[in-house]
Amino acid sequence: MPSAPSQSPSPSAPAAAGVGAEASTARLILRLCRLAWGYRLQVIRSLVLQLVLLTLTLSGLGLLGLGIDVIGHAFDPLSEANPGGNKPPAWPLGYAPPSAWTSGQQVLLVAGLIAVIGLVRFALEALSAFWIAQLVQDIVVSLRSRVYDKLQRLSFRFFDANESGSIINRVTGDVQAVRMFVDQVLVQVLIMAVSLAFFAGYMLSLHVGLTLVCLLSTPLLWLLTGNFSRIVKPAYLENRRLFDTAIRVLSENAQGVHVVKGFAAQDAEVRRFAAANHAVTTQKRQIFQQVAIFVPLISFLPQLNLVILLIYGGWIYMEDPAFTVGTLVVFSGLLQQFSGQIGNVAQLANSVQQSLTGASRVFEVLDTPLEIQTRADPTPLPAPPAGGKRGGIRFEDVGFRFGKEDAVPALAHLDFEVKPGQLVAVLGATGAGKSTMLSLIPRFYDPTTGRIRLDGVDLRDLPLDALRRSIGIVFQESFLFSNTVAENIAFGHPDATQEQVERAARIASAHGFITEDLKDGYRTVLTEGGNNLSGGQRQRLAIARAVLLDPPVLLMDDPTAAIDPETEGEILAAMASAMADRTTFVVAHRLSTLRRADFVLVLDRGRVVERGTHDELMAKGGHYAEAAGVQAADTESREILGMDEAVDP
Known part of the structure; x- marks a missing residue:
């Protein structure tokens, strides 16, 4: 049945500036x-690996400075005779190569260590990239499944208030x-x-004063970043809304491709x-x-630090004997x-x-309360009385x-009240509330307000899945899935046997065309929406799906609203077979169905304005009699013109 009239959600007001907006962002983060x-195990594992990589990076920088000091001291050693020469290298961890080693051997040792560190870093960086990719993929797959699962459980109100493009975008892009x-x-x-802590x-271990002076611009960077985030946040929210519209x-x-092509509106749709x-x-x-x-500005400010290093670091090198060229190079790195x-x-x-814009939209879905759900202590479906039937419905x-x-x-x-096995016909103009009821x-x-009872039990007290499996539904335009005919019929009962599927198809008058007109019979794969079937065939499969359980x-x-007159007779015959011995509500305008009903409900603007059998309502001369008169006149016209070949069941 069609969903409720679409209700566009009111645009949410932008987050208030200041403490409220910052608190909201903080909660989201x-x-x-x-x-x-x-x-966390995968996160911690990745972080430990990053610590190892940082240690290797710092070791490589330290070895580079050591190598420069080895080379500098070899070519221009510091001595009493040469007070302006290069200071001897300070080997780390108290290690020093044998005194007999030449400068070339020392340089080769340092170069070899740097090469080994480079190879180890290459392997560990590849492993780190794989671990991080695996982590985020696990999170995305799990989260997408959670969002999809939640969408399956949300009430129709959510789908009434949110466009399909927005829903699709939340499951994918967001x-x-x-x-x-x-x-x-x-x-x-x-x-x-x-990394910042390590660097x-x-x-600081190399020179406290130089470090503090070179990092003076860092607080300014954080201030600029905070201001940039406040500016672009509403822009990203608007972008997601516009993208929803495009989807x-x-x-x-x-x-609606058939409508578009049928009205030659392709150019208009392209422009749209x-x-x-x-x-x-x-x-x-x-x-x-x-x-x-913003990005170039953030990239420019740190470059000023190099100017400070060149001026102040050069002065320290000339004044501090312990500050070597290698130290200056390491500090620069x-x-x-x-x-x-x-x-x-940046x-x-x-x-x-x-990410916060998309994440907030994902959490909106996950946080939407489940309006329709099974209570914590549901009442089991009542068993049918001895020799009786189930299916009594009471609107209170x-x-x-x-x-x-x-x-x-x-x-x-x-x-x-509808007693078990009764047929209730519902009649009313468009918008009267038939489908809603x-x-x-x-x-x-x-x-x-009020309540509805099934066999004496409030619907809200019953297990939701059990309730819906007790109700077969045939819509105006039934949707079929891209699957085989048999699996479409067994959609609500995947474990149904082939015999059960065929029995349901026979009740729905579908077995004949399935076995005779479809190449692979029940194994025929339907296209999206069942578009490789006629409207009547789709409806008969929908009836079979409804009665299988x-x-x-x-x-x-x-x-039969969207069915041609010739097919209508076949659908009505299938309906008559399906309705046997069941409590049935049928929205109908055809006199043959209205006459067979145990009673008719005539709705107008959401209220029952007339109730009774066909004969009783005809005798009253109200809404029903007027509608039946129009139906009879139309039927007579069709018979005169030879258009109504369908046989009323």
Whole structure:
């Protein structure tokens, strides 16, 4: 049955500036960190490996400085006769090669150690990249499954309020944004923090004063980064909204391709998608402009540190005998490494805002409360009485609103009882509430007021899955999956035997065309939506799917609405067979069905305005009699014109 009228969610107000917005961002970051903490062994393993890589990097820099000091001392050694010469090298860890070693041998030793460190780093960096990729992939797969699982459990209200493009984007693009947080933010921040601590500690061990002077610009970088994050955050939120629109246009076009081609509207649709795509690009370009200013600025400021190093470090070298050329080279390498990590702050800040925007939309899905769910202590489905049937339905002063602020309820004061095995026909104009009423029985929605009972038990007290397996549903336009005919029929009962599938197909008058018209019979694979079948064939498969579980209650929401007259007779015959011995609600306008009903409910603006059998309502001369008169006149016209060859069941 069709979903409720689409209700666009009201645009959420932008986060308030200041403490509230910062607290919200902090909570989101904390939640993402908790998500990653679920994989803490993999995170810790990667961090330990990063510590090893940092140690190797620092060792390589130290050895480079040592090699320079060895070479410098060999060519211009410091002595009493040459006070301006190079100081002797200070070997680490108290180790020094034998005094008989020449300078060339010492240089070869240092060079060999650097080469070994390079090879080990190459292997460990490859292992680190693999571990991190494995970590983020595990998180993405798990999170995407969680989001998809939650979507399966959310009520129709969520889908009424969110466009399909937005939902698809949350499962795909927004989940990838969480991957970006783990890969490009969380892991990189941890690596950056450890790296900065190592580099700063090493520089302080070489010269405290020079370190402090060279790092004076660091606080300014953090201030600029915080300001940049506040500026681009709302821009990324808007970009995701525009991207949702583009996805929606694409999705609608794919689903409505027959309408588009039928009305020769391809050019208009191309322009429509181009406009949506252009809006995304234009808005993203504005973000790029801000990034294009911020990134070079962040990269420029650390370069000033090298100027300070050249001036102040050169003066220290001339004044401090313990400060060698090798030490100056090592300090320069450390400062460049430190500045390189600081330079990553620009890209990091950009990644943070992209990932937080997507992550917030993912968590919106995960945090949406489950409006329709099984209670903690459900009441089991009642067993049928001895020699009796199940399927009694009782509406008790039921009212329903799609939204709390709706001025007019969709349904109001529905109060009636259907005994097991009865056929109830529901009649009413478009928008009268027919489909909405039927959607309350399988708990697609819960009543706003009143209650509905199945065999004396409130629907909300029953296990949800058991309730829905007790109800067969045939929609106006039934959806079929890209699978075999047999698996489509057995969709609600995957363990059904072939015999059970064929029995359901026979009840639905589908066995004949399956075995005679389809090349592979029940093994025929249907295209998306079952488009390689006719409308009547799709409806008969839908009826077979509904009756396979032998449900005590059957809901048929105007299943012949989109069927041609010739096919209508076949569908009506299938319906008659399916409805036998079941409590059935059928939205119908055909007199043959209305006459067979145990009673008819006539709805108008969500209320039951007439109730009774066909003969009783005809005698009243109200809404029903008027509608039946139109139906009879139309049937007579069709018979005169030879158009109505269908036989009423």
